[in-house]
Amino acid sequence: xxxxxxxxxxxxxxxxxxxxxxxxxxxxxxxxxxxxxxxxxxxxxxxxxxxxxxxxxxxxxxxxxxxxxxxxxxxxxxxxxxxxxxxxxxxxxxxxxxxxxxxxxxxxxxxxxxxxxxxxxxxxxxxxxxxxxxxxxxxxxxxxxxxxxxxxxxxxxxxxxxxxxxxxxxxxxxxxxxxxxxxxxxxxxxxxxxxxxxxxxxxxxxxxxxxxxxxxxxxxxxxxxxxxxxxxxxxxxxxxxxxxxxxxxxxxxxxxxxxxxxxxxxxxxxxxxxxxxxxxxxxxxxxxxxxxxxxxxxxxxxxxxxxxxxxxxxxxxxxxxxxxxxxxxxxxxxxxxxxxxxxxxxxxxxxxxxxxxxxxxxxxxxxxxxxxxxxxxxxxxxxxxxxxxxxxxxxxxxxxxxxxxxxxxxxxxxxxxxxxxxxxxxx
Ligand code: ADP
Numbered sequence: 074x075x076x077x078x079x080x081x082x083x084x085x086x087x088x089x090x091x092x093x094x095x096x097x098x099x100x101x102x103x104x105x106x107x108x109x110x111x112x113x114x115x116x117x118x119x120x121x122x123x124x125x126x127x128x129x130x131x132x133x134x135x136x137x138x139x140x141x142x143x144x145x146x147x148x149x150x151x152x153x154x155x156x157x158x159x160x161x162x163x164x165x166x167x168x169x170x171x172x173x174x175x176x177x178x179x180x181x182x183x184x185x186x187x188x189x190x191x192x193x194x195x196x197x198x199x200x201x202x203x204x205x206x207x208x209x210x211x212x213x214x215x216x217x218x219x220x221x222x223x224x225x226x227x228x229x230x231x232x233x234x235x236x237x238x239x240x241x242x243x244x245x246x247x248x249x250x251x252x253x254x255x256x257x258x259x260x261x262x263x264x265x266x267x268x269x270x271x272x273x274x275x276x277x278x279x280x281x282x283x284x285x286x287x288x289x290x291x292x293x294x295x296x297x298x299x300x301x302x303x304x305x306x307x308x309x310x311x312x313x314x315x316x317x318x319x320x321x322x323x324x325x326x327x328x329x330x331x332x333x334x335x336x337x338x339x340x341x342x343x344x345x346x347x348x349x350x351x352x353x354x355x356x357x358x359x360x361x362x363x364x365x366x367x368x369x370x371x372x373x374x375x376x377x378x379x380x381x382x383x384x385x386x387x388x389x390x391x392x393x394x395x396x397x398x399x400x401x402x403x404x405x406x407x408x409x410x411x412x413x414x415x416x417x418x419x420x421x422x423x424x425x426x427x428x429x430x431x432x433x434x435x436x437x438x439x440x441x442x443x444x445x446x447x448x449x450x451x452x453x454x455x456x457x458x459x460x461x462x463x464x465x466x467x468x469x470x471x472x473x474x475x476x477x478x479x480x481x482x483x484x485x486x487x488x489x490x491x492x493x494x495x496x497x498x499x500x
Contacts, residue, residue, distance in 0.1 A: 078146025086114075118144075181265045188258035190214050190227060202264055204242040214262065218242075223250060231476065232260075237267070247271040275342075282338035285331045292331065296324045326459060333463035337446075340391050340470050352389045354426075355379045357396065358417055365400045365413075372409040379417045385424055386498050391471040398464040399428045399491045405458035407432030407488075423494040431488040440481050444469035468493075 075083070089110065097106040121144035128148060173194065176183050182199040184192055192210050199205040209217050215224050219241070226236045235251035247268045253261045299321045302309065362377045385392075403413045407430045416427040435443070439450045447462035449455040455462060468491075472479050476496055483489035 076146065078143040081146065082143040089114075181263050184214065184262040184264075186214055186252075186260040186262060190260070192217070193259075199264070202240070202243065202246075202248065202266060226250065227252065234476075237271070240266075278338045278341050281334055282342070285334040285338070288327075288331050289335075292324060292328055296321070296328070299324060326456070326461070329459060330461045330463065333461045333467065336394055337463060337467055337470065340467065340474070343388070343391075347388055349386045349388060351384050352387050352392055353384055354392070354396075354417055355381050355383065357389075357393055358415065361393075361396055361400060362415075364397070365404060365415075368401055369404040369407075369413075373404060373407060374410070374412045376412070376414045378414070380419060383417060383419055383424060385475075385495055387475050387495070388471070391467075391474065395468045395471045395493065396426065398468050399426075399493075402464060402491070403428050403430035403432065403489075405460065406430065406454075411488075419497070422497050424497060426493040426495070427490060429488065429490045434485040434487050434489055435481070435483040436485045437483075440483065443481060444479070 093106050093110050097103045100106070125144055125148055129151070173196075176196045179196060180198060182196065182202040182205075184195040184199050184203070184205060187193055190213050192205065192212060192214055194210065195203075195205045203218055205217055215227065218224075220238060222236060222238050226232075232252040232254065235249045237247065237249050240246040240248045245268075246266055249265045249267045251263050253263060255261055299317060302313070303317050303321060358377060358379050362375065366373075366375060400413070400415060407413060412431045414427075414429040416425065416429075418425055433454075435450055439448075442448050443450075444465045446466045448465075449460065449462045454460075469479060472493055478494045480492040480494065481489065482492070
């Protein structure tokens with residue numbers, strides 16, 4: 074099928090040829106007439122080509138140039154395509170402007186970064202919250218936000234969790250920073266001012282810490298009196314011997330709960346400010362081996378397999394309470410004679426702390442909830458063994474601060490494995 078333009082051109086050529094034949098027949102100048110016709114035809118096409126070229130170069134491409142035949146069809150098609158493209162580009166521009174306008178209204182700071190962490194654009198809040206200025210577009214984000222924690226976070230490429238820090242730019246503000254990868258290695262840096270939220274959480278933490286602290290002294294006094302009454306022989310022992318012992322057991326439990334609550338709030342309070350140090354875990358575990366044996370009254374069979382010289386970067390005291398909690402659980406939830414294996418070793422990209430016992434085990438439905446505060450599988454058993462219900466909550470919290478994970482594998486009646494995987498530090 075011939076296109077419209079070619080058809081029109083053919084019509085023109087055929088009509089002109091007939092006219093020329095008639096003219097040549099009238100005059101008898103056949104050769105000159107045809108030579109003249111070819112010249113005119115070439116000149117006409119050259120002129121159309123020239124106009125088409127000028128029109129293509131020109132800016133006003135929406136209007137058609139005066140052209141005829143094949144050329145008019147070609148310019149029409151080109152101009153139609155051009156307008157469709159312009160419309161598409163306009164729509165894209167509109168959409169991108171709309172997105173930017175919407176992002177300006179978001180109450181969080183948003184900065185778009187390319188694959189090299191160079192700032193592409195940012196919203197209004199970024200100016201007040203992070204101090205990003207117009208002239209920073211094209212610079213690396215690390216040269217604008219120089220906070221070491223942020224630089225480290227960006228380098229780590231671990232963006233599944235946000236980073237909470239005290240803002241360097243706006244003193245006394247607490248911010249939560251999160252990098253969200255998007256579109257071909259680009260990233261969105263989203264920063265929220267969580268000062269009020271953080272302060273509320275702080276008030277709650279302070280309240281628990283203060284209440285626990287305040288309860289400590291009266292409880293110590295009560296326990297002192299109880300001990301004296303138990304240890305002093307006399308008439309009162311006949312009627313009060315058993316209740317006094319119950320009172321002492323319960324006061325010991327209260328003391329353990331208070332201590333655990335204080336540990337939890339200390340760990341939470343330190344989460345922004347504390348600095349990691351190299352922790353000599355093997356040394357810690359050797360001490361723990363002695364304590365664990367005493368805790369189980371030498372009734373359990375312990376195996377400690379510790380990779381010597383395998384240290385870790387972290388927070389010493391919280392790590393100690395993780396190890397202590399897991400080992401003391403293994404002791405408390407295993408019958409006398411039970412085997413308890415404690416391991417500290419490196420495996421691929423992780424450093425692993427593992428406690429395996431051959432004790433009571435836990436049925437599957439409880440496992441996801443074990444790290445909740447005060448969650449106990451068997452309340453009575455936990456009470457008898459002196460449990461506070463906070464041990465695994467402490468473990469979970471400390472592991473989160475180390476970007477570590479807790480895996481629990483257990484078979485009811487057979488035993489459990491509690492495994493902590495610490496990522497090996499890159500630096
Ligand atoms: P608790 O102080 O009651 O032991 P934890 O937070 O340490 O509190 O543990 C929560 C619950 O998980 C415990 O009450 C217990 O039922 C269960 N648990 C923890 N460790 C073990 C274990 N090694 N074997 C069996 N059950 C366990």
